[in-house]
Amino acid sequence: MITALIRRLAEMVFVMVGISVMVFLIFFATPGSDPAARIAGRNATQEAVAQVRVDFGFDRPLPVQYVLMMKRLFVDRDLKSFVNRGQNVIPQVLEATPITLSLVFGAAVLWVIGGLAVGVIAAATQGSLIDRTLMVLALIGVSMPVFWFGEVMNLLSQARFHDTWLFSWVPALGYKPLSEDPWGWFKTLVIPWFSLAVLYIGIYGRVLRANLVEAYQEDFIRTARAKGLSPARVMLRHALRTSLIPFITMFGLDFGVLVGGSALLTEVVFGLNGIGRLTYIALQNLDLPMILATVIYASFFVVLANAVVDFIYIFVDPRMREA
Amino acid sequence: MTDPIRPALLDVDHLKVSFATDRGRVTAINDVSFRIDDGEFVAIVGESGSGKTVSLLSILGLTDRRTTFVEGTAAFRGRPILGLPDRELRRIRGKQIAFIPQDPLTALTPVHTIGWQIVEQIRTHETVSKEAAKKRAIELLDEVGLPNPAAAFGRYPHQLSGGMRQRAVIAMALSCNPALLVADEPTTALDVTVQAQVLDLLKRLRRDHGSAIILITHDMGVVAEVADRVMVMYAGRVIERGTAREIFAAPEHPYTWGLMASIPPVEGPRPHRLPSIPGTPPTPANIPPGCAFAPRCAHRFAPCAGLPPALSASGHDAFCFLDDNARAAGRAALFAAPETAA
Ligand SMILES: Nc1ncnc2c1ncn2[C@@H]1O[C@H](COP(=O)(O)OP(=O)(O)OP(=O)(O)O)[C@@H](O)[C@H]1O
Ligand SMILES: [Mg+2]
Numbered sequence: 001m002i003t004a005l006i007r008r009l010a011e012m013v014f015v016m017v018g019i020s021v022m023v024f025l026i027f028f029a030t031p032g033s034d035p036a037a038r039i040a041g042r043n044a045t046q047e048a049v050a051q052v053r054v055d056f057g058f059d060r061p062l063p064v065q066y067v068l069m070m071k072r073l074f075v076d077r078d079l080k081s082f083v084n085r086g087q088n089v090i091p092q093v094l095e096a097t098p099i100t101l102s103l104v105f106g107a108a109v110l111w112v113i114g115g116l117a118v119g120v121i122a123a124a125t126q127g128s129l130i131d132r133t134l135m136v137l138a139l140i141g142v143s144m145p146v147f148w149f150g151e152v153m154n155l156l157s158q159a160r161f162h163d164t165w166l167f168s169w170v171p172a173l174g175y176k177p178l179s180e181d182p183w184g185w186f187k188t189l190v191i192p193w194f195s196l197a198v199l200y201i202g203i204y205g206r207v208l209r210a211n212l213v214e215a216y217q218e219d220f221i222r223t224a225r226a227k228g229l230s231p232a233r234v235m236l237r238h239a240l241r242t243s244l245i246p247f248i249t250m251f252g253l254d255f256g257v258l259v260g261g262s263a264l265l266t267e268v269v270f271g272l273n274g275i276g277r278l279t280y281i282a283l284q285n286l287d288l289p290m291i292l293a294t295v296i297y298a299s300f301f302v303v304l305a306n307a308v309v310d311f312i313y314i315f316v317d318p319r320m321r322e323a
Numbered sequence: 324m325t326d327p328i329r330p331a332l333l334d335v336d337h338l339k340v341s342f343a344t345d346r347g348r349v350t351a352i353n354d355v356s357f358r359i360d361d362g363e364f365v366a367i368v369g370e371s372g373s374g375k376t377v378s379l380l381s382i383l384g385l386t387d388r389r390t391t392f393v394e395g396t397a398a399f400r401g402r403p404i405l406g407l408p409d410r411e412l413r414r415i416r417g418k419q420i421a422f423i424p425q426d427p428l429t430a431l432t433p434v435h436t437i438g439w440q441i442v443e444q445i446r447t448h449e450t451v452s453k454e455a456a457k458k459r460a461i462e463l464l465d466e467v468g469l470p471n472p473a474a475a476f477g478r479y480p481h482q483l484s485g486g487m488r489q490r491a492v493i494a495m496a497l498s499c500n501p502a503l504l505v506a507d508e509p510t511t512a513l514d515v516t517v518q519a520q521v522l523d524l525l526k527r528l529r530r531d532h533g534s535a536i537i538l539i540t541h542d543m544g545v546v547a548e549v550a551d552r553v554m555v556m557y558a559g560r561v562i563e564r565g566t567a568r569e570i571f572a573a574p575e576h577p578y579t580w581g582l583m584a585s586i587p588p589v590e591g592p593r594p595h596r597l598p599s600i601p602g603t604p605p606t607p608a609n610i611p612p613g614c615a616f617a618p619r620c621a622h623r624f625a626p627c628a629g630l631p632p633a634l635s636a637s638g639h640d641a642f643c644f645l646d647d648n649a650r651a652a653g654r655a656a657l658f659a660a661p662e663t664a665a
Contacts, residue, residue, distance in 0.1 A: 126389075127389060218429065219424055219425075219426055219429040219430045220429060220430055220431055220432040220433070222380075222385055222424060222430075223422075223424050223430045223431065223432070223492070223495075224432065225385055225416070226383065226385055226416055226417060226421070226422035226424070227416070227417040227443070227444040227447065227495070228413040228414065228415070228416040228417030228418055228444070228447055228448060229413070229417075229443070229444075229447055230413065230447075231409070233447075237432075237435075237443075238432045238435075241432075241434045241435075242432065242433060242434055316434065317433070317434055318433070318434060318436075318479040318481070319433060319434075319479070319481050
């Protein structure tokens with residue numbers, strides 16, 4: 001178990017180094033472009049560009065450049081984005097991180113609970129009106145674009161019905177840190193959580209239902225029923241446990257990608273200055289240091305989420321333990 | 324008690340099972356009646372697809388209620404169980420009637436240990452502590468002959484061989500001391516030595532626990548070894564019924580003759596297909612009218628286009644038009660086959 005953990009951690013580090021090398025090469029070693037000029041920004045003077053070239057070691061061999069860059073990023077934490085009035089990159093990423101994490105964590109809790117509930121209830125009532133209604137609702141959830149749904153929610157809660165009892169509790173758009181104002185944090189995030197989760201509740205509910213329906217064809221379900229177990233027990237202890245693997249796999253992928261910046265649309269709609277937004281703005285300005293930082297940050301979460309998923313597999317399915 | 328006759332353990336009357344399929348409703352089980360008394364060992368034989376599994380699953384309410392229609396009656400100790408609300412049926416299932424499923428390799432839930440699954444069944448039906456249930460589970464595993472039962476208790480199904488899994492499944496079925504044990508081909512997935520061990524185990528269980536056993540199989544050799552009474556099924560009907568002695572001494576139905584001729588020789592290679600019955604059994608969707616076996620039967624004659632007279636209420640009888648003389652002649656031909664040389 002311990003060796004598996006260490007091996008997995010080593011793998012993670014290896015993957016992340018690989019990603020950082022790739023990103024570095026793509027942005028800084030693409031032939032025909034001068035990275036110093038890029039970092040210095042569009043309207044930089046010749047002197048500024050020359051200065052950047054020396055500072056970042058762009059006149060030295062590539063491996064040295066890479067090491068210097070990583071040192072700036074992780075050790076000195078002194079990577080300035082010239083495009084953005086010379087601000088340091090790392091503090092901005094660190095500032096955006098809790099916002100995105102809050103958004104995605106909360107939404108994930110909602111969509112895991114919602115997805116499980118929809119999948120289990122639909123499978124348990126397979127073919128009934130409840131099942132069909134849930135599946136139609138799930139399909140609607142899947143097909144609603146989050147920016148549209150978010151705007152509608154904003155329209156209702158911030159404008160149209162803001163003065164009614166229904167939405168008078170909703171604070172103005174923006175983020176309130178959890179450490180300063182937990183209740184405010186919660187209130188500002190409830191609607192964004194829900195808006196982001198709707199799509200995933202739909203997808204997860206439908207996938208889980210399909211897996212459960214399939215599981216009910218299995219012999220061991222018949223054995224469980226022949227034992228005289230209650231339908232709820234057959235469902236939760238036998239069918240659900242064996243149907244969770246695809247659910248967990250999807251969760252690992254979606255969670256990592258969302259934390260890594262894919263919650264952009266939700267962030268923009270609800271005025272949350274998270275990682276997605278940061279990455280988007282950096283891309284627009286071709287702000288190389290910022291792009292480098294956010295991409296490495298994102299890769300960290302994707303890799304981490306995958307490692308966590310691997311451990312959950314082992315926990316959920318004993319057959320994975322031997323591998 | 325005014326009624327001198329104790330109700331049978333299981334009394335099935337005119338059971339009919341049909342499925343809703345894409346091509347309409349098909350009848351898989353037709354007019355099956357039988358009765359089993361305490362402590363009896365009854366074998367149900369027939370080729371694959373003859374309806375052995377479906378008939379018993381439907382009695383236990385284990386078929387899919389949305390697509391399966393079950394008619395007729397089944398009474399357990401005099402109490403009707405077909406159409407019983409699920410809540411009440413569950414008290415009988417697993418406790419009074421235990422089911423050993425056909426394929427031990429897929430019959431256990433892969434994500435729980437063997438012990439967990441046995442304890443689950445015990446604690447579903449009896450209020451006992453976890454420790455007591457665990458102790459009993461280990462005793463059961465020991466009783467069915469698993470080496471090192473305490474270790475096996477903590478094993479997952481994939482960590483055990485097929486034979487060990489089958490024993491674990493049997494231990495689980497026995498965990499609540501059922502009055503009736505339904506074993507659906509408990510040996511087909513196993514190799515010959517393990518098969519023999521499992522059969523011995525079943526015989527011993529009947530002796531020690533006094534449970535009645537219904538053994539489903541398509542192996543006449545197995546039947547000869549263990550059964551008191553035999554029911555032969557073909558295309559969803561019981562086509563011959565009698566004690567094992569009667570059936571092996573004087574089989575009456577041409578299909579049974581075929582099955583007998585196909586008992587593999589004790590020594591030498593086992594034949595792959597039933598050598599003496601040409602063709603394949605019909606599926607529920609295309610069961611011919613009249614005698615369903617007629618198209619494959621070497622002895623068919625004009626009346627076979629109609630349905631043979633129903634089996635007599637008890638005793639040895641076959642669902643066939645052949646008269647006693649014709650049956651004797653057919654049997655004689657069968658026993659003159661090369662097998663007698665063996
Ligand atoms: N849910 C179902 N829907 C439609 N047909 C079914 C269904 N279940 C079983 N059947 C059909 O009913 C017939 C009887 O099946 P059953 O499983 O009882 O056969 P069996 O005698 O147990 O055979 P085997 O020896 O292979 O286990 C088969 O032809 C099968 O295809
Ligand atoms: Mg079967």
